Amino acid sequence: MTQKYEPVIGLEIHARLKSKTKMFCACSNNTWKSEPNEHTCPICMGFPGSLPTINKEAVYLGRKMGAALGCEIKKFSKFDRKSYFYPDLPLGFQTSQFDEPVCEHGNLQVIVSGEKKSFRINRLHLENDAGKSTHSAHNSLLDWNRAGSPLAEMVTEADFRSPTDVSAFLKEVQRILRLLDISDADMDKGMMRCDVNVSIRPFGQEKFGTKVEMKNMNSFRNIEKALEFEIDRQTKLCNAGKKDEIVQETRGFNPDTGKTFSQRSKEEAMDYRYFPEPDLPPLIITQEEIDALQKEIPELPSSKILRYLDAGIGIAEADALVNDKYVNAVFEFVSEKTEDMKITSNWVLGALSKYLNDNLEYSLVNFNPENLVILIQLIQNNKISNKIANQIFDEMISENKNPEEIVEAKGLAQESDTGAIEIICKEVLEEKSDLVEAYKSGKDKLFGAFVGQVMKKSKGKANPQVVNELLKKLLS
Numbered sequence: 001m002t003q004k005y006e007p008v009i010g011l012e013i014h015a016r017l018k019s020k021t022k023m024f025c026a027c028s029n030n031t032w033k034s035e036p037n038e039h040t041c042p043i044c045m046g047f048p049g050s051l052p053t054i055n056k057e058a059v060y061l062g063r064k065m066g067a068a069l070g071c072e073i074k075k076f077s078k079f080d081r082k083s084y085f086y087p088d089l090p091l092g093f094q095t096s097q098f099d100e101p102v103c104e105h106g107n108l109q110v111i112v113s114g115e116k117k118s119f120r121i122n123r124l125h126l127e128n129d130a131g132k133s134t135h136s137a138h139n140s141l142l143d144w145n146r147a148g149s150p151l152a153e154m155v156t157e158a159d160f161r162s163p164t165d166v167s168a169f170l171k172e173v174q175r176i177l178r179l180l181d182i183s184d185a186d187m188d189k190g191m192m193r194c195d196v197n198v199s200i201r202p203f204g205q206e207k208f209g210t211k212v213e214m215k216n217m218n219s220f221r222n223i224e225k226a227l228e229f230e231i232d233r234q235t236k237l238c239n240a241g242k243k244d245e246i247v248q249e250t251r252g253f254n255p256d257t258g259k260t261f262s263q264r265s266k267e268e269a270m271d272y273r274y275f276p277e278p279d280l281p282p283l284i285i286t287q288e289e290i291d292a293l294q295k296e297i298p299e300l301p302s303s304k305i306l307r308y309l310d311a312g313i314g315i316a317e318a319d320a321l322v323n324d325k326y327v328n329a330v331f332e333f334v335s336e337k338t339e340d341m342k343i344t345s346n347w348v349l350g351a352l353s354k355y356l357n358d359n360l361e362y363s364l365v366n367f368n369p370e371n372l373v374i375l376i377q378l379i380q381n382n383k384i385s386n387k388i389a390n391q392i393f394d395e396m397i398s399e400n401k402n403p404e405e406i407v408e409a410k411g412l413a414q415e416s417d418t419g420a421i422e423i424i425c426k427e428v429l430e431e432k433s434d435l436v437e438a439y440k441s442g443k444d445k446l447f448g449a450f451v452g453q454v455m456k457k458s459k460g461k462a463n464p465q466v467v468n469e470l471l472k473k474l475l476s
Contacts, residue, residue, distance in 0.1 A: 005200040005238060008208055009160035013173060016129065017061045019121045019142040022420065023128040023150035023281075024052030024095065031145040034188060041220045044128075045146030046091035048411045051279055054079075055393045058150035059102070059283060060293075065152050065203025066124045068297050073290045077102045079126075079277040086133035087140070090147050098274040101125035106154075111305045112168040114315045119169055127151050127157040144445040146190075152183075158197070158208065163227040164165065167220050170194060171323075179325050187218040198227060199246075200234045209234070210246045214253055214260065226253040230260050304328070311341040316439050325355075326334055326364040328374070337373040338380065347372060349471040351393045359398070371396050375403040383407070384414045387460040414437070416463040418470070421454070423464065425470045439475060447471065 025043035025472060042050040063073050063331050080098040106121030122129055131147035154173070160166050173191060177185040185192040194217045199209035212230060217223045230251070237245050251260040301322035308318035321331050328350060334345040352372070358366060378384045384392075384407055392406045407413055428450055429436055439446040454467050 004202060005235050006161055007227070008158050008199050008201060008202050009162075009166055009227065010158035011154075011156045011160070011166065011169070012191045012197075013154045013156075013170070014129075014195075015065065015154070015173075015177055015185060016191040017058045017065075017150040017291070018181060018183050019055055019057040019061060019150055021055055021057075022148040023055050023058055023126070027147055027148065029149055033147070034145055036141070036143040036145065038145060040144045040147070044090070045144060050093065053161065054283070055278055055341050061150075062102050062124065062126045063285070063293055063295065064180060065154075065177065065182050066106065067294050068180055068182075068300065069103075069106040069108050069154065070119055071103035071106030071121060071124055073103055073285065073293065074100065075285055075287070076100060076282060077093045078183055078282040079280045080274045083125075083275075086130050088144075088147070089132045090131065090144060094130070095128055095277055095280070096127035096153075096274075097125035100282075106398075108169070108172065108445075109300075109302050110165075110168050110172045111302050111319075112165055113316075114309065116302070117165065117168075119159045119165075122155045122157055123350055124152060124154045127153060138327060140321050163224040163231075166196070166227060167224050170220060172300075175322055176229070179298070179301065179328075187220070192218075194223060196223060197226065198230050198238060200231060200236075201237065206269065208252055208361065210248055211244070212260075213250045214247070215250055217253065217254075221349055222253060222255050225255070225258050226260055229253075229258055233260065246261045268414065301328075308341060308345070313341055313345050317345050317349055321345060328367045330364065330367065333369045334372050334376065338376045340376070340380070343376055343379070344372075347376060352397070353393060353399055362398075364374040367397065368400055371403055378407065379404060382414055382416055382463055382465070384412060385455075385460055385462075385464055388412045388414065391460070412459055412461065416466055419467060421458070421466050422456075422460050422470050422474075424454050424457050425450075425467065425474055428457065429471075429474060436475065447475075450475075 011050055019029050022044055025041050027041050027044055034462060066073055072291070076098045077097060082094040082096040082098070084094070084243070085092065101123045103124040104122070106124065107118055107316045109116055109118050129149040129151050131142055131144040133142055135438050156384055160169065163455050174185045177183040181190055187193070196214045197211050197215055198214070199211045201207065212234070214226055214230070217226065234246050237243060247265060249265045250263045253260050254261045304322050305318045308321060309315065313321070322328050329394060330352070331344060334348070334385045335341045338344055356362060375389055379386060381390055388407070392403055392412065395401060395406055396403045400443045426443065432453065434445050435449065450471050451464070451467055454462055454471070455464070
């Protein structure tokens, strides 16, 4: 059935910046697993008479994030007071940015199901976070550790047309934040949070439908499921002639039921009564500083994925190769030396990933990628087979040994002598004469059994290419 409606989705993404201290005071910004209220001071607690100062490192990280997202870095920006009440916002207002944010008008290219798409970014501004409330049946407890932590908030245009678009975009943003060490961006720890605005409209209509907001989503999967349900809910109401029942509101999402539910109505945009922050000076940056910052931005994950696809790597594998910056660093280093992305991808995502999963105490940071280069080059130069390489891999990585030394010490070098291999091939064919007759009568699949027997007799040392050539010759 032809779809009558298309979804229109926009995002507001909050990223907790990875500075050492909070946005406007010297309290530690590393509060994960800390005791409640351990990292507080009169400034982040909003005590009368305390004066904030701007965290230079946080401003740098925010601008760097904007540069990576293709934004215009503003030479002049300022902080403003955003007046609204949160019970866990100690100042009674939030220090944010209104009409002069640090960055504006960005554009990020993302690979969605193997296709390149572009999504516009309206603005990126800096602000401080609120604290954390914990509620029980009898009381509410407040932890101010997070209050004052530096946030970068990115607001996109309503360019997304599917939950898949949204998920791909969020994953790309998370990769960029981690690659550039701007934020840990762990959604389950609240270091990257997302507000999602969604409406539907008839195909071809320019005017947006009635917007529904889902706040503080912290899971890629839950965001996709919430959007799928909400798009379906709004579509069914429109098809049933109940368009007026879609109201502008904030809805929550229950991951157990997979459904959204109404939390509060939002009839019109709230007036936050912004005014310039009187205790903080404006932020000024020169064009020379902007140029230097933009030069710091490396090749982004989406660009790498396109390179990997061109080299014949599958979309799932390419995606996995850019998910972790250490895995990607190993892949880039090794593939440049071996000049073979596909075989390097197989080893990085295969044996190396399996070893890391089986040995959780081992850190990839300590891995010597030069050994993997040598191992792959031994295979490329027909010095060892894949089977032998797999046999020595764990020893190579766990003991940080040069694979050439392991091969020499254990006598594992690949046998490529045609005469020696031919003797083994003839022995196998004589021992399996019944299978030879079956093969010659048309059962071609038995060829693999002959190869396996030769490899077994040679203890994996025979060159598989030579084995295949000799067996075909002998069987013909």
